[in-house]
Amino acid sequence: MDVAEVFAGGREVAGADLAGMALTDVLPEGPLVFRGCDLTGADLTEASLAETLFEGCVLDRADFRRADLDGARFAGGGGTGMRFGDAELIDAVFTDVDLSGADFANTLLTDVAFTGCRLVGAKLSGCRGTGYTISGSNLMLADLLGCGFRGQEIDGVRFDEANLAGCDFTKAVLTGCRLIRARLVDARFAGADLRGADLGELDDGDLRRLRGAVISRAQAAALVADRGLTVLD
Structure with missing residues (x-):
């Protein structure tokens, strides 16, 4: 497909092969x-993509650096190695x-929401703004x-x-995590409720880092058992 013909029919594109294309300068105005x-x-560096919908798209290595993605919605699809550095994602989903x-x-x-996403190995450290919420997602090996x-x-x-070093979980509630x-x-875990979380095996240093958190009796018994002690009623 010729890049000049991508949006000839309007602001919606379906099933198009846009791999490797430089699209920023050909995007029409308004939500896409x-x-x-x-x-x-x-x-798509520096592209104006506010309120844009990406539905079921292949996005391997797509470059959104410095793009305006306020209110953008990504549903299904995706890929590895996407870049969002210096982009703006207010109210994105x-x-x-x-x-x-x-x-x-x-x-x-x-106010960004990640739901049911695969963020394995993603880098979220160094983000700006007031933050985001995550649910039902896989952040294994992610840098947070x-x-x-x-x-x-x-x-x-x-x-x-x-990597959760320096993260603030104060008064957070972790369920099924x-x-x-x-x-x-x-x-920091002061006041955090970890009763619904799988903590795995923790060394003494990690236990000190969880100081102030709430855990269940079963979790406490497992941690003690890991240290060769038996808890009896």
């Missing part, structure tokens, strides 16, 4: 719709999207250095082997 398009390696290895470094994330989850209700999230072998250096 991409349905089932192949945007592998597409260049990601639902059932593969964001493996995505780079959100220095991205403005304010210094991210804030204060007071959030976090449901069904895998943080296995993720996993923190197995997560890096917890300097993380």
